Amino acid sequence: MNHLPSSFEALIHSLSQLPGIGKKTAMRLAMHIVDHKKNVIPEFLSSLEQVDAQLTNCTVCGNYADDAVCTICRNPKRRTGVVCVVESVKDLIAIEETGQFSGSYHVLGGLISPIDGIGPDDLRIDQLLNRIKGEEITELIMAISSTIEGDTTLYYISQQVHDDVSVSSIARGVAFGGELEYADDFTLGRAILRRTPIDQLFNGDR
Amino acid sequence: MNHLPSSFEALIHSLSQLPGIGKKTAMRLAMHIVDHKKNVIPEFLSSLEQVDAQLTNCTVCGNYADDAVCTICRNPKRRTGVVCVVESVKDLIAIEETGQFSGSYHVLGGLISPIDGIGPDDLRIDQLLNRIKGEEITELIMAISSTIEGDTTLYYISQQVHDDVSVSSIARGVAFGGELEYADDFTLGRAILRRTPIDQLFNGDR
Structure with missing residues (x-):
């Protein structure tokens, strides 16, 4: 032009x-x-x-920060001992906006993907293991995509942490408010296999 | 947040x-x-x-320019004497991309709209009239939206220019390649009233 x-x-x-x-x-x-x-x-x-x-990355969790430590890691009101592990800052922001989590985060900066040449050393996994030692962390909540790379990463981390740290994954199943006919076959099939007893279903929301 | x-x-x-x-x-x-x-x-x-x-506006035509005069006005290959009058630089770019026009442009910077308090003095109409005197312009092609404001502006300018300058409007009718059933009633109605004889229809494209 x-x-x-x-x-x-x-x-x-x-x-x-x-x-x-x-x-x-x-x-x-x-x-x-x-x-x-x-x-x-x-x-x-x-x-x-x-x-x-x-703008830089928080030296503790990897979140965006204007200083060495981000506003979440600096906040004394956040529950210590519980860490939500996410792939990217994007996912951290998405979880933060739900208002359902009051612990701290750990941003991996990617997922293990041998096909793309990304191994555990390319991610912030060592920093996570160091935090578990130094910060008396008792629970890891893995909020990782349900993909092959996500599951690989989830499995790898769960194998690295000591037995006294409980590791869980965010719930997988059909979306809340979603109509069943639009759920994909795999999700729907797994949701049947991993069905939740009714009493637990409503307990969980309290 | x-x-x-x-x-x-x-x-x-x-x-x-x-x-x-x-x-x-x-x-x-x-x-x-x-x-x-x-x-x-x-x-x-x-x-x-x-x-x-x-970035500034061309002192001649009002197009975007890095210097006092824009690349189109500076181009010696452009046909002199024929000016296409448009509302905005956006319209100039749209016409330029058709490759069908080789004259120069004049950007009005808006349309006459009494309801919005925009009169002829708020637009670059005086500059256009001065160009007509100074540059030996013989033809004005008005490429103005077919709205009340557009028609008002078109009429106003056509009244201001001397008889020896021919003033035309770009063709109005159903779109090329468009299906008739999707044309609006007004456009379709006017297209019937202002029908083009077949021999002129194909002559015009040569």
Whole structure:
């Protein structure tokens, strides 16, 4: 498109690098930025510069943090001893937004995947094992995707931790509020095999 | 979301200001930016700074430009004397991408809309009339939306220009390749009233 100025082309290119943003959308966003230059650009620049300069990963759990330790690990109100293990910060945020968990987290930074050349040493598993020793952790809740890589990772970690740490996985089954006819065969089949006695079903929610 | 660092929150906020980007999408984009910090942020910063410092509007036609005059107005291969009048740079780009027009453009920067308090003086109409005097323009092609505001603007401009400038509007009718049953009643009705004789229909495409 030689009819566009190079600075505008560069902005479209930057925007089209983002996931799910095609050329057309990038152009629409770039036009918005140009048309609202005075309001949009300074805020954008400052937030990008802040993220570039400040944002790092929590040295304890791997969550995003502006300092060495993230706001969750620093919070004295969080229950100690219970750690929820997740693949990524994305999953941490999703769990945090449910408001159902008050312990701390541990972000692995991926899952074991021999086919992609990702082994246990590429993940933050050693840090997790060190935390278990140092922080008197008694429970690990594995909130890991139910995939081959997820199950491999879950099994590997469960083998590494000492017997006095209880390891559980988040419940797997049909979604709450979901209609059965839309559940996939595998999930539905497993949900029948691993059925929950009625008295436990409602106890669990208390 | 007090579990997120403030720099990350600020980036989400900047992104969610863009049109069509909600909170969830903004978070996904922000995560991509953070996870690919080293590749994404420098390019983003430089393109935003470039746009902020360089990008302006062409003093002749109102298109985006890195200099006083845009690449289209500077291009000696463009046909002089024929000007396509559009509402916004967005429309200019859309027409330019068809490859069917080789003259120059004039961007009005809006349409006359008494209800929104936009009169002829708020648009680049005076500049257009000055160009007609100065540049020996013989033809104006009005590529303006077929709305009340668009028709008002079209009529107003056609009244202002001298008789020796021919003024036309881009064709209105059913879309090419479109199925008739999906055309709206008004368009279809007008398309019948303003039918084109068969010999002109195919002549026009040559």
